[in-house]
Amino acid sequence: RRRAGSRGGSSGKRSPPGPFAWPLVGNALQLGRLPHLAFGRLERRYGAVFQLRLGRRRAVVLNGEAVIRRALVGSGARFAGRPDFPSFELVSGGRSVAFGSCSPRWRARRRLAHAALRARSTAAEVERHVAAEAGDLVRLFLRRSRGGAYFEPSPLLVVANANVLCALCFGRRYGHADGEFAALLGRNDRFGQTVGAGSVVDVLPWLLRFPNPVRRVFRDFQALNRELHGFVRAKVAQHRQTFDPRALRDVSDVMIAAVEHSERPPEGLGPEDVEGAMTDIFGAGQDTTSTALSWVLLLLLKHPRLQRDLQAELDRVVGRSRLPMAEDRPHLPLLEAFIYETLRYTSFVPITIPHATTDDVELEGFHIPKGTVVFINQWSVNHDCGKWPDPQRFDPARFLDAQQRLDRDRAGSVMIFSAGQRRCIGDQLSKLQLFLFTAILLHQCSFHANPAEDLTMDCIHGLALKPRPFTVTVRQRQPMLIQS
Numbered sequence: 001r002r003r004a005g006s007r008g009g010s011s012g013k014r015s016p017p018g019p020f021a022w023p024l025v026g027n028a029l030q031l032g033r034l035p036h037l038a039f040g041r042l043e044r045r046y047g048a049v050f051q052l053r054l055g056r057r058r059a060v061v062l063n064g065e066a067v068i069r070r071a072l073v074g075s076g077a078r079f080a081g082r083p084d085f086p087s088f089e090l091v092s093g094g095r096s097v098a099f100g101s102c103s104p105r106w107r108a109r110r111r112l113a114h115a116a117l118r119a120r121s122t123a124a125e126v127e128r129h130v131a132a133e134a135g136d137l138v139r140l141f142l143r144r145s146r147g148g149a150y151f152e153p154s155p156l157l158v159v160a161n162a163n164v165l166c167a168l169c170f171g172r173r174y175g176h177a178d179g180e181f182a183a184l185l186g187r188n189d190r191f192g193q194t195v196g197a198g199s200v201v202d203v204l205p206w207l208l209r210f211p212n213p214v215r216r217v218f219r220d221f222q223a224l225n226r227e228l229h230g231f232v233r234a235k236v237a238q239h240r241q242t243f244d245p246r247a248l249r250d251v252s253d254v255m256i257a258a259v260e261h262s263e264r265p266p267e268g269l270g271p272e273d274v275e276g277a278m279t280d281i282f283g284a285g286q287d288t289t290s291t292a293l294s295w296v297l298l299l300l301l302k303h304p305r306l307q308r309d310l311q312a313e314l315d316r317v318v319g320r321s322r323l324p325m326a327e328d329r330p331h332l333p334l335l336e337a338f339i340y341e342t343l344r345y346t347s348f349v350p351i352t353i354p355h356a357t358t359d360d361v362e363l364e365g366f367h368i369p370k371g372t373v374v375f376i377n378q379w380s381v382n383h384d385c386g387k388w389p390d391p392q393r394f395d396p397a398r399f400l401d402a403q404q405r406l407d408r409d410r411a412g413s414v415m416i417f418s419a420g421q422r423r424c425i426g427d428q429l430s431k432l433q434l435f436l437f438t439a440i441l442l443h444q445c446s447f448h449a450n451p452a453e454d455l456t457m458d459c460i461h462g463l464a465l466k467p468r469p470f471t472v473t474v475r476q477r478q479p480m481l482i483q484s
């Protein structure tokens with residue numbers, strides 16, 4: 001039954017409409033494993049702005065590009081807070097950029113992280129590291145495909161991508177056979193399950209008082225955050241010991257220099273903020289981009305003709321005597337369109353990290369009090385049929401204009417990195433990484449699906465949606481430029 005926007009108590013201000021909320025749990029158990037789809041159904045019923053109750057907390061869900069941009073870009077910092085959830089405190093030693101609430105210190109930490117990342121992720125540097133990792137991947141892929149065998153590519157993509165981040169952040173990489181590194185990265189899935197919109201532990205904290213599956217996931221979350229932060233702290237400590245202000249080696253050194261060796265350090269920041277921001281960059285950066293790469297591979301398997309078209313474009317523009325480079329990007333519109341369509345179609349971060357209002361605010365005529373949890377439904381932007389004809393169809397050509405050039409406006413209106421003051425700081429880096437990995441892998445290899453498997457778009461849920469495990473066999477393209 002529809003409940004219209006109600007007048008809130010004595011204030012007479014209009015609250016957003018929303019479904020009936022059950023005592024104790026509110027709507028927390030109604031969102032299911034894929035809350036963006038539940039939000040889509042509720043949007044059709046209640047409109048672009050509606051409210052829920054999660055336990056005792058009030059939450060508002062924002063849908064559609066216009067409303068989301070008005071809130072995140074047009075309302076200053078009022079939608080840029082984070083809820084004071086117990087799990088958020090555990091991330092990056094409590095000094096997280098991504099999970100920290102909006103304060104002058106958080107702002108300084110974000111600026112520090114953004115500037116250090118930009119300084120050390122130039123096209124040349126990213127290209128060097130991706131080329132090395134992609135070379136290793138090609139060799140591994142071909143080895144595992146001997147005799148036409150099928151293997152699971154996603155775990156290898158995770159390590160390759162984490163190594164790019166490790167090289168940029170700490171100046172080193174790990175072998176694919178390094179069990180400890182693989183184990184550290186393998187725990188990523190559980191991170192996303194705790195902080196994603198469908199997670200109930202933060203809104204039903206009494207679930208932590210007795211043994212149950214939610215408590216187990218939460219305790220795992222505690223352990224994995226401690227472990228990741230410990231890994232990064234050890235790396236930063238080594239950097240401090242060998243620090244030379246005249247030769248900054250990587251993102252760690254740039255941050256140490258700015259905070260610990262500067263005459264005018266950013267206000268309020270100390271060594272723990274360097275460790276917190278580094279943990280965030282490493283944590284956020286290695287999980288997301290590798291997920292995107294897994295989707296890229298899955299979609300190449302589902303669309304073999306498109307795979308051949310992409311290879312033909314690469315052969316025409318790059319030729320067969322060298323590997324693709326960052327500067328080829330503007331000349332490969334089909335490849336760019338394919339990547340944007342992958343981001344749009346999968347919308348694999350369908351809802352951002354939860355936001356919170358930092359003040360009372362009016363939006364679309366509704367009153368939203370300070371401290372309200374706000375969910376930003378990016379999926380709704382990317383699957384809006386008013387904006388994308390037939391949004392459930394995978395079609396890279398929607399990003400090409402009549403001259404087969406990339407339509408930059410359309411590409412820019414895919415929403416996967418959020419917007420406004422909380423927009424992802426790794427957007428440029430991850431798009432460049434995605435481009436280079438995809439270009440090099442497709443230039444050197446072709447990818448073939450396992451006929452015994454059904455290639456489904458079903459996913460593992462969490463903050464990021466990941467493809468279910470799938471296998472592939474890889475064949476080399478001639479002439480091979482990567483030595484085996």
Ligand code: HEM
Binds near residue numbers: 117284286351353
């Ligand atoms: C395809 C890859 C990626 C996607 C789809 C992605 C997406 C996102 C999203 C949706 C958010 C939340 C924004 C919000 O709450 O409104 C976010 C935040 C963030 N991302 Fe990314 N990200 C990616 C790669 C990266 C990389 C490579 C890095 C760093 C190297 C990074 C660092 C961060 C940080 C530090 C934040 C927190 C920003 C804040 O709260 O102020 N991300 N990202």
